[in-house]
Amino acid sequence: xxxxxxxxxxxANLRDVRAQASKPSSEIRIPGTEISGGAEIRVxxxxxxxxxxxxxxxxxxxxxxxxxxxxxxxxSEVIPEMVEKILxxxxxxxxxxxxxxxxxxxxxxxxxxxxxxxxxxxxxxPMNERWGSCTTLDRTIRISDRLNGAxxxxxxxxxxxxxxHLMIPDHGPQFEALLARFEESERASAYLEGYEAGARG
Numbered sequence: 001x002x003x004x005x006x007x008x009x010x011x012a013n014l015r016d017v018r019a020q021a022s023k024p025s026s027e028i029r030i031p032g033t034e035i036s037g038g039a040e041i042r043v044x045x046x047x048x049x050x051x052x053x054x055x056x057x058x059x060x061x062x063x064x065x066x067x068x069x070x071x072x073x074x075x076s077e078v079i080p081e082m083v084e085k086i087l088x089x090x091x092x093x094x095x096x097x098x099x100x101x102x103x104x105x106x107x108x109x110x111x112x113x114x115x116x117x118x119x120x121x122x123x124x125x126p127m128n129e130r131w132g133s134c135t136t137l138d139r140t141i142r143i144s145d146r147l148n149g150a151x152x153x154x155x156x157x158x159x160x161x162x163x164x165h166l167m168i169p170d171h172g173p174q175f176e177a178l179l180a181r182f183e184e185s186e187r188a189s190a191y192l193e194g195y196e197a198g199a200r201g
């Protein structure tokens with residue numbers, strides 16, 4: 001990781017990181033920045049870890065686990081490196097509009113086989129206020145590109161949600177009954193709530 005990236009993370013955007021790292025806490029929370037793709041960063045000190053360092057996504061946040069005895073200066077060094085690894089891996093896992101459209105059609109056949117209409121297009125779109133939208137007039141569905149690279153069950157949940165709107169415009173009992181067919185609705189909702197909480201923090 002280039003030094004200028006590390007300096008930008010800590011000096012320009014995250015000036016209180018080193019102060020937080022010096023506190024006797026098992027977790028450091030760093031607000032989302034452009035460098036982290038807007039995701040909150042959580043650094044967790046683990047007494048069970050002796051040498052290894054790991055990073056993963058949890059409800060939108062980037063969680064970095066480090067040994068409890070790792071020095072504060074070393075923690076400051078590894079954060080940008082681990083963030084870059086997560087974002088690089090997710091960039092490789094991103095799916096295209098064509099793949100998103102194919103996935104939507106598969107989900108329609110599986111969860112909504114009685115529907116007589118199908119989407120004309122399903123695409124990623126920059127959206128910060130909403131996770132997805134559906135225009136029934138032209139049968140177009142858009143999913144927030146913030147979630148390109150999110151777990152499959154989260155994207156599938158949003159697709160099923162918007163597919164239902166092709167025929168049902170509101171979120172009434174009929175809509176809820178159809179959405180309940182998706183087995184991981186509760187888990188996906190928790191992920192999205194956590195993502196939003198991290199972004200607000």
